[in-house]
Amino acid sequence: EGDSLPVSAFLGLEDGAFPQGTAAYEKRGVAINVPEWQVENCLQCNQCAMVCPHAAIRPVLTTDEEVAAAPEGFVSRPATGAQGLHFTMQVSVMDCLGCGSCAQVCPAKEKALVMKPFSTQEQKAPLWDYAMSVSRKANPMNKFTVKGSQFEQPLLEFSGACAGCGETPYAKLVTQLFGDRMMIANATGCSCVWADSVPSTPYTTNADGHGPAWGNSLFEDNAEYGLGMYLGVRQVREKVAMDVAEVLANDQTPADVKAVLQDWYDHRDDTEGTRERADKVTAALEGVKDSCPVCRRIYDRRDYLVKRSQWIFGGDGW
Ligand code: SF4
Numbered sequence: 001e002g003d004s005l006p007v008s009a010f011l012g013l014e015d016g017a018f019p020q021g022t023a024a025y026e027k028r029g030v031a032i033n034v035p036e037w038q039v040e041n042c043l044q045c046n047q048c049a050m051v052c053p054h055a056a057i058r059p060v061l062t063t064d065e066e067v068a069a070a071p072e073g074f075v076s077r078p079a080t081g082a083q084g085l086h087f088t089m090q091v092s093v094m095d096c097l098g099c100g101s102c103a104q105v106c107p108a109k110e111k112a113l114v115m116k117p118f119s120t121q122e123q124k125a126p127l128w129d130y131a132m133s134v135s136r137k138a139n140p141m142n143k144f145t146v147k148g149s150q151f152e153q154p155l156l157e158f159s160g161a162c163a164g165c166g167e168t169p170y171a172k173l174v175t176q177l178f179g180d181r182m183m184i185a186n187a188t189g190c191s192c193v194w195a196d197s198v199p200s201t202p203y204t205t206n207a208d209g210h211g212p213a214w215g216n217s218l219f220e221d222n223a224e225y226g227l228g229m230y231l232g233v234r235q236v237r238e239k240v241a242m243d244v245a246e247v248l249a250n251d252q253t254p255a256d257v258k259a260v261l262q263d264w265y266d267h268r269d270d271t272e273g274t275r276e277r278a279d280k281v282t283a284a285l286e287g288v289k290d291s292c293p294v295c296r297r298i299y300d301r302r303d304y305l306v307k308r309s310q311w312i313f314g315g316d317g318w
């Protein structure tokens with residue numbers, strides 16, 4: 001009887017927003033064959049994780065203690081390029097769709113991924129849960145490389161795209177590089193079907209709660225839709241910058257707050273460090289927002305302090 005529910009019944013979600021990352025609860029287990037990692041053959045190149053359309057195979061770095069505490073069957077070897085850590089290429093057998101892309105791309109002379117019947121791998125599902133529970137490590141590589149990009153958390157995972165989908169590996173990669181501050185305007189078509197088969201949502205958030213904001217409009221208007229998102233954000237950010245300039249010109253503003261605001265103002269359109277600058281401004285305003293109405297206004301718009309990364313996704317519809 002969903003049609004009879006008024007919007008007001010959806011407490012906290014009256015604007016039509018959905019919770020992120022719900023695809024992680026599906027655990028479909030629909031693959032006929034899933035990859036088994038052959039640790040001794042692996043070159044640690046991360047190409048398999050790069051091509052996986054479902055983020056169902058990922059490199060995981062662990063400490064000595066985490067290896068010692070791992071459940072039986074968890075396999076690792078010393079990590080290349082990350083001293084003191086161990087490397088595992090972990091498969092989620094329940095989220096894998098069995099496309100075989102990972103095994104196909106594996107460049108090892110003796111393949112380091114071999115497709116095996118699901119029934120022989122099913123019992124390994126808890127190993128994925130353990131791999132996802134270990135502490136997050138700083139990326140030991142340049143994230144703008146094939147190998148380094150895959151040490152970043154995919155903020156698009158376990159979508160309902162077809163096995164072997166050619167779109168989702170790229171969409172996933174974009175989320176690994178820019179996902180914590182991304183906005184996506186999505187055309188109607190395949191890319192919105194795998195992205196919002198409500199209530200299954202594959203776009204997810206990182207440990208800080210940041211992830212892609214995603215919206216879908218029509219088949220034909222996606223350029224305008226995305227441009228509108230971009231212009232709307234730019235307009236709000238220009239107002240925030242005007243408020244910051246006003247606070248900077250005020251003699252009453254404490255010097256330490258001024259220093260943080262000046263740094264934000266001077267670099268507000270720089271990508272590098274935008275999250276850190278925004279966090280510093282938010283922290284600095286905590287102490288003054290109750291005595292300074294303009295500071296309060298900036299604080300209320302703190303989501304806009306971060307420079308956003310605007311994307312327009314097409315797909316077969318557009
Ligand atoms: S078989 Fe396909 S879905 Fe499964 S882990 Fe490999 S690339 Fe991902």
Ligand code: SF4
Nearest residue numbers: 042043045046048106
């Ligand atoms: S593609 Fe093959 S060699 Fe490279 S990390 Fe994956 S399993 Fe290892």
